[in-house]
Amino acid sequence: MNIKKPLNALFAAVIGAGLLLTGTANAQKYPDKPITLVVPFAAGGPTDTIARLIAVPMGKSLGQTVVVENVAGAGGTIASAKVAKSKPDGYTIYIHHMGMATAQALYDKLPYDPMKDFEYIGQVADVPMVLLGRKNLPPNNFKELEAYIRTNKEKVTMANAGPGAVSQLCGLIFQSRLGVRVTTVPYKGTGPALTDLVGGQVDILCDQTTQTIPFIKEGKVKVYGVTTPKRLSALPNVPSLDEQGLKGFDVKVWHGVYAPLGTPKPVLEKINAALKKALSDPEIKARLDSSNIDIVPLAKQNGDSLKAHLDAEINRWGPIIRKANIPD
Ligand code: ASP
Secondary structure (H helix, E strand, O other): OOOHHHHHHHHHHHHHHHHHHHHHHHHHHOOOOOEEEEEOOOOOOHHHHHHHHHHHHHHHHHOOOEEEEEOOOHHHHHHHHHHHOOOOOOOEEEEEEOHHHHHHHHOOOOOOOOOOOEEEEEEEEEEEEEEEEEOOOOOOOHHHHHHHHHHHHHHOEEEEOOEOEHHHHHHHHHHHHHOOOOEEEEOOOHHHHHHHHHHOOOOEEEEEOOOOHHHHHOOOEEEEEEOOOOOEOOEOOOOEOHHHOOOOOOOEEEEEEEEEOOOOHHHHHHHHHHHHHHHOOHHHHHHHHOOOOEEOOHHHOOHHHHHHHHHHHHHHHHHHHHHOOOOO
16 A cells, blocks of 8 residues: 555645644734835835835834835836735835836836735825926916927926836826827936926926925925816815816825735734724824825725725726827
């Protein structure tokens, strides 16, 4: 009687049980060292700002420091690829915005699949965008800006954070709607882009309100419109692009928190609980409210909601991006 098979099965079962027990033991101990929260853009930008805001209370809840690591480049896709290949132990987590959905339509091939290579922890917040100009750019309102761009075309420089960034998506739709191509100036994030806009080195930028409202209120930059159909309470006198002629212009930037595929469920649950606690923190809400940033309702602060939303957004933005051609 061949006893090899039963022995192999027994051996596999023992190994399997051992791995399961180790995994469970590790999950129970989690976290027993600092956690890295990867941000796909340079420091000082809106994604980095939100990451650093939630990292502190998340760390408090988890009992370990949450260290923000900026992994910039290629509109956020370098960071997404890095996180997808990271050890699924809960010590690498990721915050990214809707670029997780739009990148597929902007790159022929991505070294990761947003719908297969990640665990989904929860949605975070939705952020409006504003169309900004350097303070000495001649146009003083959207109509004048439109005329200025039609006259100057490629002489106008528009900053963004690379293909896959929402500043790039906003710029793409903006140029497509105007039917005019300007010159794109890519940065590692819109933190550095905003520095150059304030310094007058670049003409326009479409970016989230997260850290731009003070620059607008202090007159360090010009503002030509908001990207949501409704005006923002923080900028009541700034018309929407929709009401200024770009009918239906509606870009609001959503954010999600992810982990590499295979991160144990009990670990994901601990991270999710810490995220929810951070988003219920009144100080966080007050800071985000001041930039008209809407924390998503509790019902969206979970993995299933994030995964479903990501899938829907991939299907929504793909055709819009592929259709948005900018004439040469
Ligand atoms: N606002 C950047 C973008 O265009 C992201 C960032 O720098 O936080 O996606």
